[in-house]
Amino acid sequence: MDLFHSFSSLPPIFALSIFLFALVWILKTSLKSITQKREAPEAGNSWPVIGHLHLLRGPKPPHIILSNMAEKCGPIFTIKMGVHRALIVSDHKTAKECLTINDKAFASRPSTLAMEYLSYNHAMFAFAPYGNHWRQLRKLATLELLSTHRLEQLRHVRESEIKTSLKELYQFWEEKKDGSDTVLVEMKKWFKSATLNVILRMIVGKRIPSSTNDAESEKWKTSLKEFFDLSGKFVVSDALPYLRWFDIGGDERLMKKVRKELDEVAEGWLKDHKGKRSSDKLNKSNDGFMDVMLSIATDTEKHDADTINKATCLALILAASDTTMVTLTWALSLLLNNKDELRKLQEELDIHVGKDKLVEESDMENLVYLKAIIKETLRLYPAAPLLVPHESMEDCTVSGYHIPAGTDYL
Template sequence: MEISDPLTFLSLLLVVVALFSSLYIIPSRRSDGRRRRLPPSPPSLPVIGHLHLLSAMPHHSLAALSARLGAPLLYLRLGRVPAAVVSSPALARAALTAADAALASRPDLLSARVLSFGRSDVTFAPAGPYHRQARRIVVSELLSPRGAPIDMSARLFGLANDVLCRVAFGRRFGGGGGGGGERLVEVLTEAQALFAGFTVGDFFPEIEWAISTATGLRRRMNRCLAGLRAVCDEIIADHKGEGGGAARDGYSQEDFVDVLLRVQRSPELEVPITDDNLKALVLDMFVAGTDTSFATLEWVMTELAKHPNTMRKAQEEVRRIVGNKGRVEEGDLQQLNYMRAVVKETFRLHPPVPLLVPRESVEKCTLGGYDIPAKTRVFINTYAIGRDPQVWENPLDFSPERFRNTDIDLKGQDFELLPFGGGRRGCPGYSFALATIENALSSLLYHFDWELPPGVGADDVDMTEIFGLATRKKEPLILIAKTHEGYEFKETN
């Protein structure tokens, strides 16, 4: 994340913001002179507020801060931005139900503004008619389950990208002929990196331009935007020339670009969809869908490799249900109860977006009896909730059995487990993501036996995280794979 190396330009930042220090006083009283009842807040520093409390793993530092203060709701000042951090299921429920309308918007982040074509995607669009329409189109027209089996770390990344590219573009992630596939790989991978994490300028909106220019971030984003625009223009032109549903890369069904071009021509739209809006929606599906699915698959396989008895139980279930059919079919997935418990337990310990996508209050509201002013950035720390000993027994243990006799689901209605968020800004693609993960995982478990390389024990597996668009393992997962019949496959990296 851009804030992960703040010392590189901290002196520059302090010099610039000092010139505007008079702007960075956030009043603690209402305009009528009455004092707000704000949530607990630790001591802050001039100008930067509480930014010094964030580490390269902000979900870790915020969880530790909440535990240290004994406060499941914190009020922070991140540069110029007031922020609230929610770290309990009860307050998450309040934020995503009673206060859902008040917290329905998204902050104006630099990466979203530039790379999402003016925040016209679903994830980062401000609350309003356009977001409602875009979300409705995405949910009703695109999201249906597809998936395929594939290998580990880099291959899992390729799997997640391939699934989304086939659905969105009608071509494989690296396919398309000529240099098109390579350009697609390059610009989408760069976009994923730029969307990841925090950007310092987002916490100092009045001088964001100076900070992003000085660090070279804006120049990098503009280059990426030009590449995205060129690739998307080529893909849209191909689709317009072929007509909806024409075969591409052996894929004959109508893909997402076909759908959007069809919807774009509809006279019944509440808000017109421009070509840039279309590009933003396609990019949103790709960036939001691939990194998170890949990260979850990698964490699932990591935990199973560290817990071979759990691996064996999951494999036995898959092989018993699938039998001798030779491949996992969609109808098998609903019967794989233990495997689905494994996925839930992985989401609990390794939420793909641990602070969810931040919300921004469009009006004042209350949480837990405290006032949350308008224009406050709200983070829901699912990492802290998933490891809270008041919520979970032995919270640091990987134990899928805890989900075997519960009805906790992943749809945003059980607030102790929120991998896809909830409320009106919950992830619209949760069913698509689950289908991708479950299809891939069940196939991996059905066809192969997995084990750590010789001489590597469970305690030797590096579990260090990288914070970004999705929180992934820092080191790639390396396993030995053997086909179920006993044929040794190879090491995967």
């Protein structure tokens, strides 16, 4: 009996079932093939094992190198970083798609050496993977420090600190002025001191005077700078984990040192606040964020309450101080090199604020040109030219391309 006769003898319903099954299988296979073909393009010049790492070694900074690659590969492409694959997005439309439509898919963070050591093993919510810990701490920081109500409560702290910093600048001028009444001031250093003191007052109720030469204070400021350098630095063992044992470049050893120094400072703050609480010396109308955390933070499966408190406070201090200093330094530099814009800004300040008082936060509503200058500075010279890396938790589609789970997003 031949094959055709065998099928022709089957009941019509059974034969139809086999036909439909075959059709579904063919369609499914075809769709899978189409999906696989729609993977994001990979940049060229990839080497075995290390991928594109040799292209990122410098001397140009990574964001310039990636920008040059985008000119050849388009606004969305992938690169191989050792054992990891990273998605590179360089236009606002695609970035918006990643951070709005696919915001939950890209909500997590990759695990890196810096995040392990510098963030108390991912206790800092800025570096924590997406989950309950991240959601709770983000909500707490928003409500207890960054909400409109809380910021208004702490306005006097910011205004007081700015006045104090300006007085210290004036005293410096009095001491150092020469016959022409001019003094050279390193404004980057002054901006850093002023912004750091503002955020310190809001978080822990302390400040570091600009004129201090205290060795411990200078050591802590150095640790802050090293934190930023290390948190954004590419470490070979992140791409090639089997090389971690060698600690190429000594980055792991330096991270341990910085972590210890920052933790010692945060631990001192925490002990001071606990001592005030036990002796009823707290000023309830001027509680810092660390005091709020002492009342709210609880132990979790991975971290105790004190570690969460220190990690969260340090994350907020680190995030606010350096970025603000960089933006203000660039804004001042751009104004000094564009005299017409500087003159227009001075005219706006004279009209809406006057020459006999300091600019206050309430004046910003009328200072349209000043706000435009700040926005243009952020556009031209962002404090962080690359995002803190994200990692896709699930498969998703970006610009029609299939992005598998576990892909880093830059």
